[in-house]
Amino acid sequence: MTGGAPSDDDLVRMSRSGDKTAFPELYRRHKQKIMNFAFRMTGDRETSADVVQETFEYLFRKIPDYRFEAKLATLLFRAARSICLNAIEKRRRMPSPMDDGSEPVYMGDPACEAERSDLAASAFGALGRLPDLYREAVALRIIEGLGCAEIASILGCPEGTVKSRVHNGLELLRKALTRREPAGDSTA
Numbered sequence: 001m002t003g004g005a006p007s008d009d010d011l012v013r014m015s016r017s018g019d020k021t022a023f024p025e026l027y028r029r030h031k032q033k034i035m036n037f038a039f040r041m042t043g044d045r046e047t048s049a050d051v052v053q054e055t056f057e058y059l060f061r062k063i064p065d066y067r068f069e070a071k072l073a074t075l076l077f078r079a080a081r082s083i084c085l086n087a088i089e090k091r092r093r094m095p096s097p098m099d100d101g102s103e104p105v106y107m108g109d110p111a112c113e114a115e116r117s118d119l120a121a122s123a124f125g126a127l128g129r130l131p132d133l134y135r136e137a138v139a140l141r142i143i144e145g146l147g148c149a150e151i152a153s154i155l156g157c158p159e160g161t162v163k164s165r166v167h168n169g170l171e172l173l174r175k176a177l178t179r180r181e182p183a184g185d186s187t188a
Contacts, residue, residue, distance in 0.1 A: 015063050023063070030073065034080045039141040041084040042091075043128045051087065055080045070153055077146070077154045080138060088132065095170060106175040126176040133178055134169030141166045 006014065006022075008029070013021035019029070022139045031052055038051035052097075058079045059072075127135060140151045141162070 006161065010138055012063055012066050012068070012072065016150065026072070030076050031056075032110050034076055037077060037139055038080055038143060039083055040143060041081070041132075041136060042087055047084075047087050047091075051080055051083045054083045058083075071150065072121070073146075074150050075148070075155050077140065077144075078156075079151075081154055084136075085132070129176070130169055132170055134165055134172060137162055137165035138169040138173070142170070 006025075008026065011022040011026050015026070034055050035048050035052050038055075038162055039045065042048055042051070059076060062075070066072075111168035127138060130138065136155065137151060140146045140154065141148070146154075148159045148162045151162045151166075155162065
């Protein structure tokens, strides 16, 4: 560890050696990014909180075997993605008591929504209606700011596929925002 704050790798090593402050610091550093990603994927705050919990439980179990081959954030996003996809699939299989055929409506925090512009709210809604493969790529690239190589590692696909998904997802969003169409209904 060099001067300043310890790196994620340093914190993993410290945690392995029994330092009780290291893991909480990893959690503090990465919790909000994982929460934001999970919310973009699931559209549900409670599910997102569960995803964060499960992701860090997974990390805690993996620390003894962690190999330092990729950035810790890559491992966290990969785990969170898998947990999100499982939660989405589980939700799809469960009949909804409000299943009347209407589109789901995002009901966010009123204080936060009041501060957002109409365009931002429309963009968020359109992102939530994108097909999963586009939504996760766009969320990781544009919202989380990850590079295509890191996203490819998280999603388990080639970089070219990531670039294509981001491009196509953004194109669907653009069309949805200019025509006010549901994002996933485009034939493009």
